[in-house]
Amino acid sequence: MYELFPLSVAQTVRSKQGIKKIFFSQQDGDDFIVQWLNQLFKEAEQVNADNQYITEACTIDTTIPYSMEVPIVGFNSSRFDISLIISQMQCKDWTISNYIGSASTAKQVIVHHKKLNLKVKFVDMLTYLQPMELKQAAKDFGDGYDDRKGLFPYEAFNTDNVNEVLSKSEPFTMEDFNSSLKKTKISEKDYQIYLEDAKRFKNRWDYLQFYNEQDTYIMIKPLMTLISLQFKYKIDMFSFMSMAACSNAIKYAKAYEDFNINGIYPNFDDNSQKFYLTENYWQSKVKGYLSQDKHKKRDTTNNVQDNDFDYFKQLFKVSNCSICGCKFTFDNKPTLDRIDNSKGHSKDNVLPCCLYCNCFCSDKDKNIGKLFIQLRKYCMIRCLPTNLTDIDVYHLIRKWITGGLSNVMHRVNRSGIDFIKRLYYNKEAKKVTVLTTDHRITHVVGVDFNSLYPSVMSSEPHKFIKYTGGKMYMCGSQTGKIMGDNDHSKQTILRIINSNKRFTQEGRLFIAEVKGHIQEDYLNDFINFPPILRNYEFTTDERTIGSYMFNHMKDNKIKT
Ligand SMILES: [Zn+2]
Structure with missing residues (x-):
């Protein structure tokens, strides 16, 4: 059994004044976390002051108030690190004003310093990344990976002997780096690097400080990369709590890119005569x-x-x-x-x-x-999305929006090597099977997720989108509702469907509710159109779908 206790805390502050490292450990006393939080608020006060809008006379511009929380970013901190300090986030000087997450995962914690009237926001850098190690993030998002992440033998001591072990001036031994938790050993090369580093420090406490500070310092470059990726679109990454939310904000930023408050935007559909006063x-x-x-x-x-x-x-x-x-x-x-x-x-x-x-x-x-x-x-x-105000239209659309679990199968198709496959319905056996045709794949015409979804979201033109001027449009506003319940309305509907402009930029998009039925004899003429399989009931027992797919579903906790 291991009992975990906070040993030290390090922070790298990036502000207008430059880079500053902060470190507190048990050597500073049992209340070192509180001491650190005190220091953290002092630094945040400076960052907040630097962020204020300034008038030409170099005073704070009170006409543009700025009171954003100062972000405090940890790496993979939402579960473990936050839980070690959360009890210190509530005291007479400061209090938790907002907590988002579950009992075990703090996605975002806002702490309000009452006297300074200042808020800081604790977030996890992994909110904005795929799950990955700090070392990898520094490599992928830093510039060239010159900031080395060191190693520290956390299992070389325990609560009883921590001070005795860390006060020693000689370096840790190679065995000290053995980890029974991670089942790893240090390599000879890494140990030599450590020995070189250790020479610069008076004792192991000092090495711990160097190691901890380095761990926070190497987050700066990747963080700045992520911030500027979003800021390119004038988006403050820290206002959002997921990659998806940031992407969504970029989508809107792109859609409203050339909006001008003084622009002339004529009224939609106003063909009436110019006004004269009577x-x-x-x-x-x-x-x-x-x-x-x-x-x-x-x-x-x-x-x-x-x-x-x-x-x-x-x-x-x-x-x-x-x-x-x-x-x-x-x-x-x-x-x-x-x-x-x-x-x-x-x-x-x-x-x-x-x-x-x-x-x-x-x-x-x-x-x-x-x-x-x-x-x-x-x-x-610009036909950008607006709210629906007609409840019938809402129900018409909502009914066909299906969501929930989807099972995505990745298949590698190599151009010039693999054969095109088709679905085939066997009427006698009442089964659908996959047939390999004689034709080889020559081109990949679309990669799901990776290129099509962004096209839908941003209306960015793409030559793969053959209709509507090479663009996939986002849903805009409802322009009307036609019930096909008499001859006149049926004519109107047909005019829209058969319009010459339909597949041009002036084409009107519509949602039509139709009933489809394919007689069994003709199923094979349509079976390779994926939408026909929508809302299809599948039997997913092992006998029907085979053990490979069955086990795949079970492994991924998909209901079988
Ligand atoms: Zn007006």
Whole structure:
């Protein structure tokens, strides 16, 4: 039996001031973890100060508040390391303000220092990587692997003799490095490297410090690589808690890449005539504004009048919406937006504006209101995803979204060597078997996961996508719903299906619910179309699927 106890803690701080290493161990006292956390908050305070937005006069810009948690990154720390320090994360000076994960795995822990009003966020670097060793991460994501990870004989001492063993000045012996936990021994070459390193230190405690600090130091380069991979898209990696979430953020960053808050994004589907002001319309507006202002108890002495008609007729003719820049039409009539919300509809306090923009912004901050309006318009024009608002459409789509377990079989197909295989349905035996044809594979036309999914997600063009202009589009917005329950609607549906534009960029994408049935005699004409096998019930006992697949499913805990 082994009892594990914290022996030391090391940290490398990267800030504007440069790189700094911190180390605490049992030699500093039993409360060395708390001492370290105290130091950690001091360093975080500096990092936080460095991150503030600065005005031209070099003072902190209070108009752009910045209060992000300072990330503290461990390597494979979410299970083991965090559990050794979690009890010290709650005390009179600081407290856990957010914990995400399970009892055994802390995916993210945010600790709030009450006096400094500062938050730090403990995360695991493996959140952003495939499961791998630190050494491998340093090699793959560092620059050229010049930062060596050393070795330390953790099993050469125990709680009773730790100080005695580590205070010795002579180096550890080769046997000290034997690990019964990992069942490993040190190689002669690695031991010689260790002996060289050890010469530089007064005793083994000092070597421990060097070893621990080096272990955190070699995380810096790979971390910076990962951060900049995401930051290229203006994404803060530490705001997300998985690789998938980061990829998703990149997808949206790409989709909204050339968004401009001052861009002109015309209203979707507005083909109505350009707006011109009539006297009747103006008079009703004047009346409306007056009662609105009176109701809100605003000063109405300088309010717009019936005789301002010519002025506003001209103004509406020559100007566009002051918020979104759109033209005024009969489907998008102008209204008057008050510049100063505390004042009424006086001539010098109003700007022409769409009804939608005016209502949406109402008493909100103008810039934030404008941002939302422009994002929405950009989204409509680019056919980017929006929420469904029609419950029937939701059910129609949801019904055919299948998820859950999937079993992916990898088969190596070598060009010019392997033969193309086909599925064949044997009517008599009522069985599907795989046939090897006489034809050899010449090309690989698509690699699942690796190239097709990103195409779907980003709408990046790819020549393999033969239709819709070489792009796979993300779902955009619902533009309509047609029930094929009468002749007229059936004609409309057929027009969309048979449209010449269907496989061009102007083609309309649609979801059609159809019933399919293939008579048994014709099954072999269709069996090689994978979608036909959707929602197919498989018998998965050993007799049917063979022992190889059966054991594969069992080994991977897939229900058989
Ligand atoms: Zn507008």
